[in-house]
Amino acid sequence: MTAHRNLGFVAAAATLLAAAPLSAIFERWTWLIQAAIVVAVVAGAAALSRLARAPLWGQVLAMLTGLTLALTWVFPGGTEFFAFVPTPATFAHFGDLLSASLSDMRSYGVQVPDVDSLLFLAVLGIGAVAVVVDVLTVGLRRPALAGLPMLAIYSVPVAVYVDSVPATPFVVGACGYLWLLVTDNVDRVRRFGRRFTGEGRDVDVWEASPLAAAGRRLAVVGVVLAVALPLAVPGMTGGLLNAVGDGTGTGNGRPGQGGSPGRIDLFAALSGQLNQSEVTELVKVTTNEPAPFYLRFGVADELLPTGFRVRVPSGKPANRNLPDPTERGGRGVTQQRYEASVEVSKNLTMPLLPVYAEPVKTEDLSGNWLYDANRQIVFSNRENSRGKRYSFDYVRSTFSPAALRAAPSQPADDPVLAQQTVTPSVREVQKLVDQLVKGRTNDYDKVRAIYDYFSVENGFTYSLSTRSGTSGDDITNFLNTKVGFCQQYAAAMAWLVRSAGIPARVAFGFTNGSNSGDGTYVLTNKNLHAWTEVHFGGIGWVPFDATPAASVQGSVRSAWAPDTDAPEDVTPLPGSTAAPGGVDPSAGADDPDRLDKDADQGLAVGDGGPTRQSPVWPWWVGGALALLALLAVPALRRSALRRRRRARASVPAATTMAAVPGQRGEAREIVVGVDAERARADAHAAWDELLDTLVDFHVRVDLTETPRTTAERLTRETLAEDAAAVTGIRLLGRAEERARYARDPLTGEELHPALRSVRGALAARANRRTRLLAALLPPSVLLRWRTALTERSTRLVTTTGQVRQRLLRWNPRRLLAGRPAR
């Protein structure tokens, strides 16, 4: 029974761990506390019922009762007895919560705040899973099946996040599942009554059974394969890599590159797309507006010290009635209603839809697409834009400078003002702004002063090859270097306008692409653009594009924000005019270092990495050369070795020999020490060279043989016909033998010619393949490397074993078993 109680506890804990993925859905952790309470009550009820030896159906009943009581206590309807005994009214309350949760699910984007209905749904689900897992694990003893209900929990965030799901919660859940399996199997093994020890030696209680080692290794290999294999398969890497990369976005609204509209770093996506050398068609838009302003899809309106960020949007379904901007129309504001239809290509995948500002009616869009009236963007938490076709009506507002000039400044307590002018303080920027807006009385003049500041006259130039980023430092850099592209222009202007106390934000979208004449524009990644929008009291958001028009393909200028770089005499038409085909000279700049790897994550455009148009053959040639060089290393090593040995041997050895009278009048040859050492070294060198040569020519080398035996064997088996070689090998053997074992080494003999003759004889005897290999890939060098590698790995294994042995002293199981460390 102890084992059962233990197993039930593990089942409950595993259920809670498996619920970890829900953390990606809720903003706060309230759900976890409530789920823990409910699961604990369920587990307690199960344990009590088992203590009473209830049959399986009794256990299920007990658990369901526990679940109901706990839910009643956690989500009180106000009519319970003693706060936890439910009444019919309580169930009605639960029903209300459930139906409310259905509508809330639709209206809230992730991550959702603590809403009672959604919390109830989550806790109910986790509690039900706890019941099922307990029944499967303890009642039916099929813990493997318990993985299915656990997986059901994981499927919730999968359904919400279309593109990528954070991986860490899944790992946590998987750990819980593995824990469950392990506990069950340990329990199963314990039923044998005795532990198997495998080797037959005495295995302590704290020690892992050697028999289990194979299982552990298999499990590790299995898990590693299961994780590594999908990573290797192209196309499946996005989610996991992202999640690992950005820490699975626990912060709310932090711009990651996940699938939710609030999690896209539009800036990174933009710079990445603009830097692609390949042109990809993204959107085709048809409109009856003669010269439309930019198609837009995103807004970054949260300004942090690290730069502009995308807030999590919120809104109403886009297929219902949208707010009508004509209500805001005033004097000097012209508003005209147009129609447009958009065809998004398969290369553009994002949870946002490009529309013209401001849409009033959409068609062909499901209820999953929501419209954020404040930001004027269409987004979805469930779908993405890939391959979408839709049409919409929109109202285009144009403003006269006079009307803007007349617009009143917003009162200080205006919520828009409060939210959109939050600006981190950067002293340099503030100084610049103060200088620019000095003497300007109304908002429009201030904005124009700032807008005009970003002109070529002031030294600003367009270049894609700058570091992207919109943090305070980046803006300061841009203001100093005055080199940048649209995102820096847009962000810098928005920053400056905000610093002047006027609400501003950065909008993302497309410039007007190539017009086929009938109002149809084909927009590519080269048309991606960012600009500034400034809020005027009583009028709304007014776009300003500070980027030099000449540098941006399809740029459009308006009456209230004329091209600052254009000659003075060209008066922009009222309304808007398209700057004809200004080609961005640096759009396709070859600068591979700048290619941002993260670019594709938010906006999955095109088919992956950028392709360079530069010739490929130098790479092939370089690779082939490198390969050849690599292959030549063994041969070079061998020849260097031989040369060094020969250099030693060619120095005349034993020049000083003297005969001194021995004890009984005989003469003994005395070799002077240094020369003896040299003669020894020469003999050893020659012998080493001989052995290497033997290895090269595939002649057996026996470590148990003495030099004499080796020489005799070679004479007998290999070199029998060649008299010079026989003499040579005998000489080498004798020299090595004397060098090793005798008082005085052999001197006065030329070892090198002997070596050469032996080598020649061996080469003559070998076949062509052996000769070729000996010259190109000498087996002796390879053998030496292999030996070194083996030795090193052996040492590594030994060290690992020792460390492991040492660590085992502190094995918790051993400490628990109460045995002192040996």
Next chain:
Amino acid sequence: MTQQTWDEVGGLLPHDEFRAASEAIVANIEQVIEGKTATVRLALAVLLAEGHLLIEDVPGVGKTKLAKALARSIDCSVRRIQFTPDLLPSDVTGVSVYNQETHDFEFRPGAVFANLVVGDEINRASPKTQSALLECMEERQVTVDGVTYQLQTPFMVIATQNPIEMEGTYPLPEAQRDRFTARIAMGYPDPGAELAMLDGHGATDPLHELRPVSDAATVRRLIGHVRQVHVADAVKQYAIDLVTATREAPDLRLGASPRATLQLLRTARAVAALEGRDYVLPDDLQALAVPVLAHRIIPTADAQLARRTTDAIVAELVHRLPLPHDRKRSPYDTRPPAPNNGRGPYEPRRP
């Protein structure tokens, strides 16, 4: 009986002198034993290594003849003991008898008081008698009635035994076997040698015509020469490796003793000197491993059941043991210096 000390005997002989003396002895013995040059030289090497020789073979292959030929070739005192079951220790070592004239006990030296002692059929004597040889063989002295008598130099026991017929014999105890430097087998002569034997031995025993070609003093000088033969550290290490291998071999219940190491190296010196070298080679040790080590070791019951002789086991060990690498490392040798002389401890192979 004063003997030369080793200092008086001196060091290395001139090469020619040593060669002449040793070759003369070998040639003399070969007049009697045809076609067994290696065996004869080994016997001589044992003599020069100051060891004792155990000749073990089937009857009739010339064991006793070899022992006697060696003894006769050297002009020194030779005694022969026929080991029989009723032989007493005092017959070997000597005994004190009462002399009526002097009214005193007088020591009568036994058979071991000679330069060469030929013990025939040594395993036929009782263990009591065999044990009488223990002290004299190792310590070259005899203690009788509390008085210790030094034996002469050179002193060598040449014993023969028959391994086939074990009835009524007492196998040599391990302690006794360990005192024999080498055990050699005669082996059958090849057909040519046997023909020559028929011709030579047909009428008379050539043993009778054998004349000494050397004397004890010469042998002492030869021994002195052998003692000076150079043994490199690598060779010493190899000897130790070899002996250690027998101690660790899974087939062996008892390995070789440190005395075996000592005698192996001594014999190797003698063999090297006989071959005209003043340094010992590992080849010498390899050649001597079976004669010097095989009779001292005891195989396990498993090995005995598998009919593995100790000779085969030692030969296999020699074949498997790598040479030690302790020579000075040359600067262009790229291998890292390995601990323990370039090889790990001997690891018996398991199936």
